[in-house]
Amino acid sequence: MTDTFEPVIVGFTCNWCSYRAADAAGTARVKYAPNVRLIRLMCSGRLDPAFVLKALAGGADGVLISGCHPGDCHYIEQNYKALRRFLLLRRTLKGFGVEPERVKLVWASAAEGVRLAHEINAFVEEIRKLGPLNWPKWDNQSGRDLPADIEPQPIEEVPA
Amino acid sequence: MIENHKPKIGVYVCHCGSNIAGTVNVDDVRKWAQEKLGPEGVVIARDYKFMCSSLGQELIEKDIKELGLERVVVAACSPHLHEKTFRTAAEKAGLNPYLTELVSIREQVSWVHTDKAIATEKAKSLVSGTVQRIAYNTPLEKQKVPINANTLVVGGGIAGIQAALEIANAGFHVYLVEREPSIGGHMAQFDKTFPTLDCSACILTPRMVEAGTHPNITLMTWSEVTNVSGFVGNFDVRILKKARYVNEDVCTGCGICTEKCPKKVIDTHYEAGLGYRKVVYTPFAQAVPRFPVIDRPNCTFFQKGTCKACEKFCPTNAIDFKQEDEFINITVGNIILATGYDLFDAGRVTNYGYGRLPNVFSSIEFERLSNSAGPTGGEITLRDGKTKPETVGIIHCVGSRDKNFNNYCSSICCMQSLKFAHIVRERTGADVYEFYIDMRTPMKAYDEFYQRVLDEGTLFVRGKVAEVTNAARYPHEKGKLIIHVEDTLVGKQRRIPVDMVILSNGMEPRHDAKQTGQTFGISCSSDGWYIERHPKLDPVSTMTEGIYIAGCATGPKDIPASVAQGAAAAARVLDKILQKEVEMEPIRASVIEENCSGCRICNSMCPFNAIAFIGDLKVSRVNPALCQGCGTCVAACPAGAITGTGFSNEQIFAQIDGLLMTV
Numbered sequence: 001m002t003d004t005f006e007p008v009i010v011g012f013t014c015n016w017c018s019y020r021a022a023d024a025a026g027t028a029r030v031k032y033a034p035n036v037r038l039i040r041l042m043c044s045g046r047l048d049p050a051f052v053l054k055a056l057a058g059g060a061d062g063v064l065i066s067g068c069h070p071g072d073c074h075y076i077e078q079n080y081k082a083l084r085r086f087l088l089l090r091r092t093l094k095g096f097g098v099e100p101e102r103v104k105l106v107w108a109s110a111a112e113g114v115r116l117a118h119e120i121n122a123f124v125e126e127i128r129k130l131g132p133l134n135w136p137k138w139d140n141q142s143g144r145d146l147p148a149d150i151e152p153q154p155i156e157e158v159p160a
Numbered sequence: 161m162i163e164n165h166k167p168k169i170g171v172y173v174c175h176c177g178s179n180i181a182g183t184v185n186v187d188d189v190r191k192w193a194q195e196k197l198g199p200e201g202v203v204i205a206r207d208y209k210f211m212c213s214s215l216g217q218e219l220i221e222k223d224i225k226e227l228g229l230e231r232v233v234v235a236a237c238s239p240h241l242h243e244k245t246f247r248t249a250a251e252k253a254g255l256n257p258y259l260t261e262l263v264s265i266r267e268q269v270s271w272v273h274t275d276k277a278i279a280t281e282k283a284k285s286l287v288s289g290t291v292q293r294i295a296y297n298t299p300l301e302k303q304k305v306p307i308n309a310n311t312l313v314v315g316g317g318i319a320g321i322q323a324a325l326e327i328a329n330a331g332f333h334v335y336l337v338e339r340e341p342s343i344g345g346h347m348a349q350f351d352k353t354f355p356t357l358d359c360s361a362c363i364l365t366p367r368m369v370e371a372g373t374h375p376n377i378t379l380m381t382w383s384e385v386t387n388v389s390g391f392v393g394n395f396d397v398r399i400l401k402k403a404r405y406v407n408e409d410v411c412t413g414c415g416i417c418t419e420k421c422p423k424k425v426i427d428t429h430y431e432a433g434l435g436y437r438k439v440v441y442t443p444f445a446q447a448v449p450r451f452p453v454i455d456r457p458n459c460t461f462f463q464k465g466t467c468k469a470c471e472k473f474c475p476t477n478a479i480d481f482k483q484e485d486e487f488i489n490i491t492v493g494n495i496i497l498a499t500g501y502d503l504f505d506a507g508r509v510t511n512y513g514y515g516r517l518p519n520v521f522s523s524i525e526f527e528r529l530s531n532s533a534g535p536t537g538g539e540i541t542l543r544d545g546k547t548k549p550e551t552v553g554i555i556h557c558v559g560s561r562d563k564n565f566n567n568y569c570s571s572i573c574c575m576q577s578l579k580f581a582h583i584v585r586e587r588t589g590a591d592v593y594e595f596y597i598d599m600r601t602p603m604k605a606y607d608e609f610y611q612r613v614l615d616e617g618t619l620f621v622r623g624k625v626a627e628v629t630n631a632a633r634y635p636h637e638k639g640k641l642i643i644h645v646e647d648t649l650v651g652k653q654r655r656i657p658v659d660m661v662i663l664s665n666g667m668e669p670r671h672d673a674k675q676t677g678q679t680f681g682i683s684c685s686s687d688g689w690y691i692e693r694h695p696k697l698d699p700v701s702t703m704t705e706g707i708y709i710a711g712c713a714t715g716p717k718d719i720p721a722s723v724a725q726g727a728a729a730a731a732r733v734l735d736k737i738l739q740k741e742v743e744m745e746p747i748r749a750s751v752i753e754e755n756c757s758g759c760r761i762c763n764s765m766c767p768f769n770a771i772a773f774i775g776d777l778k779v780s781r782v783n784p785a786l787c788q789g790c791g792t793c794v795a796a797c798p799a800g801a802i803t804g805t806g807f808s809n810e811q812i813f814a815q816i817d818g819l820l821m822t823v
Contacts, residue, residue, distance in 0.1 A: 010820070017683070019238075020240065022264075023264075025267070025272055026264075031273065032273075034272075034278045037282065037286060038268060039289070039812065039819070041812070042790055042804075043792060045795065046791030046804065048795040048809065049795075051812055051813070051816065055820070058820040072683045074681065074703065074704070074790075075767050075788060075790035076767035077767055078767060081792050081796070109683055109684075110683065110691055112686065
């Protein structure tokens with residue numbers, strides 16, 4: 001148990017379908033991997049790709065995005081916008097040198113608790129195979145990437 | 161504000177009896193929150209057996225008053241269950257309700273994980289995420305929008321009729337839309353209703369007439385809803401009124417046109433293919449409204465340009481071949497969907513031979529056969545229309561409780577089959593076999609009816625029928641239908657020869673339920689039935705405010721349950737109407753105009769056309785009355801000039817930081 005890599009995954013769910021799918025999984029006591037921590041958005045269309053980058057930069061090894069099935073969106077069609085952003089984001093991640101597979105999009109209706117649990121388990125396994133992300137630490141003060149082995153140095157304040 | 165002043169946060173961890181405490185070390189979470197989240201503003205952390213109890217709520221109220229808490233985080237169940245409870249409690253103590261958040265450590269932690277240490281860690285991480293986020297929550301005020309007092313009821317079956325009558329009797333206007341030429345639904349096709357055996361038409365038609373003549377009901381039959389926009393209180397609905405080719409203003413419903421029409425076609429709908437109807441027709445004698453419809457694809461005039469017999473004989477000149485489909489726009493405040501079910505197509509169970517072996521009947525065919533207004537005048541005969549059956553087999557669960565078709569129980573088929581057995585024995589004296597998997601008769605007076613049918617001498621065989629065949633193996637099977645079944649009580653396979661087989665078809669969601677759901681903005685379960693807001697506590701509401709569901713649209717139901725749901729949905733609508741205005745969740749997007757570059761990307765993003773470009777100022781602006789708060793514009797704005805209350809970038813970023821704090 002301690003030897004296997006336990007990935008940390010941040011999940012974004014919409015309020016209407018996927019968060020309720022998570023509720024349904026809970027109510028039905030469907031067991032799934034504990035590696036995912038969910039954040040509730042009103043709609044998958046609210047997902048700013050910056051959220052995903054922020055999560056990956058902050059220590060997550062993978063990000064799960066979940067919304068209503070195409071056609072079932074509570075806000076008519078915003079999940080299609082999530083899909084577009086997701087596809088673009090995967091391309092951008094590739095450019096960053098991050099495996100695009102670290103971000104996954106899953107449609108789950110409010111009735112699909114079991115399905116969501118299966119998808120979470122599968123995703124945890126996929127990330128486990130990819131290994132830790134090891135995103136370089138971001139230096140808030142200089143606004144630059146730092147190689148993991150260099151300690152951030154304080155920058156002297158320049159008088160105006 | 162955040163940097164200078166960290167708001168005072170209270171964290172409350174619920175045991176939920178052993179529901180949470182059994183898997184999460186609640187005490188550890190509380191201690192951790194107190195110590196590690198102190199620098200984040202947590203001034204008090206408590207745990208309690210049941211936070212949602214009045215004592216638990218008082219705990220929060222007291223702390224808000226005495227410690228001056230500015231934010232409250234409750235780690236308990238899903239926000240969809242108790243968010244309102246805790247927000248109301250906080251409001252009572254003087255805190256804006258939107259400064260209280262729930263963390264789901266039951267549905268998302270204790271109920272789905274088993275390892276206590278890992279579950280406790282995850283709970284801490286979720287609490288930390290919300291503590292970080294809540295610092296950025298801002299006080300919000302609910303907006304009030306007036307409610308249009310008109311209601312749309314879709315579906316004129318018994319559930320829809322009941323709902324329409326309840327609302328109309330309370331003095332409010334109802335549009336009742338039905339896609340068939342008459343209201344009445346499936347119940348109008350039945351002969352008897354279980355368990356009392358009262359005649360279906362006798363109890364239904366007075367209701368139909370009442371709905372048809374009620375001053376507060378606008379009946380729109382032969383019509384379908386094509387488009388719905390807007391939101392609770394103010395829906396704009398577009399209805400397609402199909403051409404009847406009969407002018408409703410002058411038609412008296414005398415029926416001469418039907419009498420004179422020279423062409424007959426098989427009535428596949430109302431008579432289930434057992435009888436004929438004219439091309440200009442009302443589906444049945446007691447139809448409401450009484451105006452006939454011309455079946456355009458079959459009409460000789462529309463095919464060949466001649467005939468017009470109906471027009472010639474109509475005493476009021478009501479026939480109008482030039483009539484066209486028209487669209488009618490209405491505005492309503494609430495909508496009830498009572499769209500009903502489709503009967504399972506028994507032909508799909510090929511081993512039962514429906515459609516191939518003539519004397520295998522579907523349940524609706526038997527209903528028509530036994531109906532005194534039906535094609536045989538109530539005579540129960542074989543397909544030839546003369547021979548009376550001497551032995552009848554009734555097969556339960558056709559298309560239900562079967563992995564090949566539908567997993568669910570259609571709930572009415574046991575009672576329906578018992579009713580059939582009673583009618584067959586009463587009218588023909590035939591021997592009746594019932595083939596059942598389990599007998600399900602749970603409602604009022606249902607089991608008594610089962611006992612009665614048992615006492616009448618109906619024979620019951622417990623087992624799922626493998627096959628219905630006409631291939632005789634023994635002399636006494638010749639010319640009969642043989643039901644091949646495993647009798648699980650005896651533990652033997654049996655072959656039972658009968659003259660007639662009645663299949664008890666299950667119920668299925670409407671073939672177009674998904675499409676209809678999309679029109680109204682509600683979703684279906686994996687089986688295809690509409691999903692209730694809560695299966696037990698809110699069975700007639702949906703996730704979409706202002707849209708209610710009743711009857712078989714939500715799952716298989718008998719008549720009493722459908723009527724009860726119709727009335728329940730009506731009560732929910734009346735509740736809304738009488739409030740005169742509806743509170744809207746204040747989750748909205750707004751444009752920070754100084755930052756807006758006027759690129760208009762957001763304008764086309766919005767599904768509700770809530771964002772307009774102000775030409776003079778060269779900025780976009782959100783109309784808060786139209787905005788539903790999905791936030792897609794917030795995510796799309798390249799200038800970061802749009803912010804969403806309740807789900808701002810700052811809130812989400814802080815929550816991500818918080819979630820990952822324990823990593």
